[in-house]
Amino acid sequence: MTAAMTFNEPTERVQLRSAVAALAAEYGSDYYRARAREGAYLTDLWRAAGGLGYLGVNIPEEYGGGGGGIGDLAAVLEELSAAGCPTLMMVVSPAICGTVLSRFGTDAQRRRWLPGLATGETIMAFAITEPDAGSNAHNITTTARRDGGGWVLDGRKTFISGVDVADAVLVVGRVQDESTGRLSAALFTVPTDTPGFEARPIEMDLVSPDHQFQLFLDDVRLPDDALVGDPDAGLLQLFAGLNPERIMAASLATGSARHALERAVAYAKDRKVWRDTPIGAHQGLAHPLAQVKIELEQARLMTQHAALRYDAGDDAGAGEAANMAKYAAAEACVHAVDQAVQTLGGNGLASEYGLGAAIAAARLARIAPVSREMVLNYVAQQSLGLPKSY
Structure with missing residues (x-):
């Protein structure tokens, strides 16, 4: 006996959409455009959505989230966007960074980052694109090397969203295997106040509250636990x-x-x-x-x-x-x-x-x-x- 196919969303998600739409209607496109023209972020809306648990619906419950999936978080962003308040930081902070840390972070990393990502009190950016790499991730030149009990990160990134509102950046770099010399992809959590970390805004014709940045990583020293997961599974x-x-x-x-x-x-x-x-x-x-x-x-x-x-x-x-x-x-x-x-x-x-x-x-x-x-x-x-x- 085969199960019936359905195209109806679960009742809980339908209710989530309705609640998010009601919140977003209190702000709307006029609010979005005003904040964008001011060069400011959607801080009021972000805090309100985080306080109601909407930003962390995909984060595991034991770390303060809703325990749902990416489908639930996607529904939240669709409703915010439909109300005229799209924000790239929902794509980046709870979706990319929250997902990677939930699936591959150590328990200590999850305890440190996920509760804040779930409430929106912590915002994390994501840095993969480089000036000379573009869509070719194999050409990434940002590298991390072992130094005592930690890491030293060097490189450059471009078109990184929301660094001005982020507490940390999940940086994609490459680590060299000491025995083979092979370079493999690795991810590091880099607080934005780390010495050697510099962000420069990119002037854009696009008027948006989500700003773009170049990152310069010059001898950025990180603790051992800045590495997320296993470099061999990067x-x-x-x-x-x-x-x-x-x-x-x-x-x-x-x-x-x-x-x-x-x-x-x-x-x-x-x-x-x-x-x-x-x-x-x-x-x-x-x-x-x-x-x-x-x-x-x-x-x-x-x-x-x-x-x-x-x-x-x-x-x-x-x-x-x-x-x-x-x-x-x-x-x-x-x-x-x-x-x-x-x-x-x-x-x-x-x-x-x-x-x-x-x-x-x-x-x-x-x-x-x-x-x-x-x-x-x-x-x-x-x-x-x-x-x-x-």
């Missing part, structure tokens, strides 16, 4: 964080697409140009908006599917699904924002409606945290078995 640990990253990025994009679509539909129902007929009655606008709705729902289903596979412990299947979800969600978000601007006409670029700033943010979804081209490479090689092109 790649496994890394991908354990990158699959949730893609799922969360997809949720941010689908939430942002929902926000843009809702703005466009409301305007199309109200705006009248010819007689007393709303512009939404005309197929030239109605059909493109309907197409956006279809693409959005397809992306949401793929994202929920990816989260389900990850939470079931299917890392291989989750990798394929997470990449597909991220691709679909990014495309849906770009299309949704573009069509929303087109629906509003000149008002689509007026600050009052907040869609102009969303153009650049939506475009970012195609680039980060993994480009659409690298997703297509992954699917071509891993899903279709085609030869590697690089």
Whole structure:
């Protein structure tokens, strides 16, 4: 006898979505844009969400979290984004860093970091990208070497989100095996006040409360327990964080697409140009908006599917699904924002409606945290078995 397939989310997650949506509605896109223009972070919303337990729904209960999965955390971010308050730090702090520490950290590391990540009182950034590595993690040159009872870290990172609000950064580096000379990936927790750690802001045309930084690691001395897990399992640990990253990025994009679509539909129902007929009655606008709705729902289903596979412990299947979800969600978000601007006409670029700033943010979804081209490479090689092109 086979079990019935269902596409309905658990009751607890539906209730979580409703509660998060109610909180986010108290802030909304006006709050988000105001904080972004001020160059400030969404601190009030972050603290409120953390205090209610929403930021730590995926953290184990014994460390102060909700004991749920990445699907629950993704639902939180989607609802915040749908209300006009997307934040990259949810992708980074509880999703990537929280997941890696939960799965691979020592008990001491979990006790130190996870309770704060669960409440939002501690924020952790994630540093993998380098100026000369980009999407090729094999070219990472940040290295860590043994020095007495600790480590010395040297290197450079770029486009690292939220270092200005972070207490620590989970840094991806390379460690040399003393017997073989082989370099392997390793992850280190680096408090941002560590001597030798320097963060410089990157000036961006994108107006966002999540700021980007270059990191300079010059003779950064760390204790032995800064190393997370086993350096021989560094790649496994890394991908354990990158699959949730893609799922969360997809949720941010689908939430942002929902926000843009809702703005466009409301305007199309109200705006009248010819007689007393709303512009939404005309197929030239109605059909493109309907197409956006279809693409959005397809992306949401793929994202929920990816989260389900990850939470079931299917890392291989989750990798394929997470990449597909991220691709679909990014495309849906770009299309949704573009069509929303087109629906509003000149008002689509007026600050009052907040869609102009969303153009650049939506475009970012195609680039980060993994480009659409690298997703297509992954699917071509891993899903279709085609030869590697690089």
